[in-house]
Amino acid sequence: MITISNEQNVLTLISVFEVLPENQENLLKLLVSCTDQFVADCAGFISASYHCKSSA
Incomplete structure (x- = not known):
């Protein structure tokens, strides 16, 4: 799981x-x-996560 931290x-x-x-x-x-x-090969790229709102 990705953690966003300051x-x-x-x-x-x-x-x-x-x-x-x-x-x-x-x-x-x-x-x-x-x-x-394109983005994944950029210097410093770590990861990408995608979230979709459920239709429920």
């Missing part, structure tokens, strides 16, 4: 996207793909 010397980026429920899966796939193809 005691660590790292940058934490939190992005919030609002999409229609039927577009949520497509957005998630796009974000994961972009991270895998």
